[in-house]
Amino acid sequence: MGKLAFFQELLAALEEQRPAVAATVVRVEGEVPGMAAGDHFLWEPGGRYEGPGAAVLEEALGEVAPGVLAGRRPRLETLEVKGGNITLFLEPVLPEPRILILGGGHIGQQVAAAAKLAGYRVSVVDDRPDFASKALFPDADRIICAPFNTALQELEINPSTFIVIVTRGHRYDYECLRAVIQAPAAYIGMIGSRRRVQGVKERLLAEGVDPQVLARIHAPIGLDIGAETPAEIAISILAEIIRVYRRGA
Amino acid sequence: MDRELIAEVIGSLQQGKRCALATIIQVKGSAPREAGTRMLVSADGHIHGTVGGGCAEAAIRQRALMVLDRGRPEIYHLDLTADTAEDEGMVCGGVMDVFIEPLEVIGEC
Numbered sequence A: 001m002g003k004l005a006f007f008q009e010l011l012a013a014l015e016e017q018r019p020a021v022a023a024t025v026v027r028v029e030g031e032v033p034g035m036a037a038g039d040h041f042l043w044e045p046g047g048r049y050e051g052p053g054a055a056v057l058e059e060a061l062g063e064v065a066p067g068v069l070a071g072r073r074p075r076l077e078t079l080e081v082k083g084g085n086i087t088l089f090l091e092p093v094l095p096e097p098r099i100l101i102l103g104g105g106h107i108g109q110q111v112a113a114a115a116k117l118a119g120y121r122v123s124v125v126d127d128r129p130d131f132a133s134k135a136l137f138p139d140a141d142r143i144i145c146a147p148f149n150t151a152l153q154e155l156e157i158n159p160s161t162f163i164v165i166v167t168r169g170h171r172y173d174y175e176c177l178r179a180v181i182q183a184p185a186a187y188i189g190m191i192g193s194r195r196r197v198q199g200v201k202e203r204l205l206a207e208g209v210d211p212q213v214l215a216r217i218h219a220p221i222g223l224d225i226g227a228e229t230p231a232e233i234a235i236s237i238l239a240e241i242i243r244v245y246r247r248g249a
Numbered sequence B: 001m002d003r004e005l006i007a008e009v010i011g012s013l014q015q016g017k018r019c020a021l022a023t024i025i026q027v028k029g030s031a032p033r034e035a036g037t038r039m040l041v042s043a044d045g046h047i048h049g050t051v052g053g054g055c056a057e058a059a060i061r062q063r064a065l066m067v068l069d070r071g072r073p074e075i076y077h078l079d080l081t082a083d084t085a086e087d088e089g090m091v092c093g094g095v096m097d098v099f100i101e102p103l104e105v106i107g108e109c
Helices: A003-015 A054-071 A106-117 A148-154 A170-180 A194-206 A211-215 A230-247 B003-015 B054-070 B083-087
Strands: A020-030 A040-043 A075-081 A084-093 A098-102 A121-126 A142-145 A161-165 A187-190 B019-028 B038-042 B074-079 B095-103
Touching: A003 A020, A003 A040, A003 A084, A003 B003, A020 A054, A020 B019, A020 B095, A040 A054, A054 A075, A054 A084, A098 A106, A106 A121, A106 A230, A121 A148, A148 A170, A161 A170, A161 A230, A170 A187, A170 A194, A187 A230, A194 A211, B003 B038, B003 B095, B019 B054, B038 B054, B054 B074, B054 B095
Parallel strands: A098 A121, A098 A161, A121 A142, A161 A187
Antiparallel strands: A020 A040, A020 A084, A075 A084, B019 B038, B019 B095, B074 B095
16 A cells, blocks of 8 residues: 555544554565565455555454454564564554533533643534634534534434533533433533432433443542632543543543 | 644645654653654654654654655664663653654655
8 A cells, every 4th residue: 555545544544433453564574575664554344455465464464453453552563474574563543532512611611622632522512602602612623503402313422422511501411411321422421519410310210211321420520629610620521531531430 | 643643644745745754663661652653754854743852852853864865764763761861861761663764755655
């Protein structure tokens, strides 16, 4: 694969959130036909390969690439192939975390700023045009002005989505939580005092929501660091999200 | 993976700008950035992205310009534990392997 074609495919995989493994040949020992340091290949589950060296790589990558994806970390791998050894630098291409902020108020704005600082993609939903605005969210990747339920029906929620429920009132918080509670999100957090959160949970329980599903909800939201201002609360929320993202808990 | 940097690489390749791509492929001990971190070095010495800044980054940038001249990729071994490194203030104390490849438009690519 030519360098330009490789980087274009890599970018497409990153943007379309397709899992893949980027392989760079960093060393070749012996005579391996069609294989030189600086060659790049993009491995995708079930993909097909063309060009010189493809057959060799297809077999070799098929064995190690799934492990790289599962391990989520780049690694060097020296493989014995016909004619010699090749050393590959293998990097997992994983969907990037996206933080979905429901509510464009003071806390939502600070969560967006903190999330961008940490390098996450940010989407914001609010039903009020004054709040779902570029002026308040200059760095957000997506701003959606629509009723929460409507927006949530259309937005894709996947295992890379982190949902932060910080609307202007607990009636909307409840609506949002109910809309996303069965979604395969990486994280769902909801703001509110213990008492309010308890009220919302009891209501959902009474509606027949599985207690185990409810136990997944991070509410009250954020790590308990005594945060008081919107910015402090945003940092405690991001800290919790980072912990879930990096440690899975 | 840094999408902005990948986009920058694509832009350079499309415009036929001479540059070299440095990728940290292995880190032992303590180093400023982890494996997979990339930096793009233009022929005029401009850099995009960072491999941690400081002396290590300056050394990688210098080496990338050399790779660009030679036109051959290489693995650059950077020892941040050596005495000289300490003298120059590279305090992280680890060992880093950096793959540096020229991104020149030759024929197809």
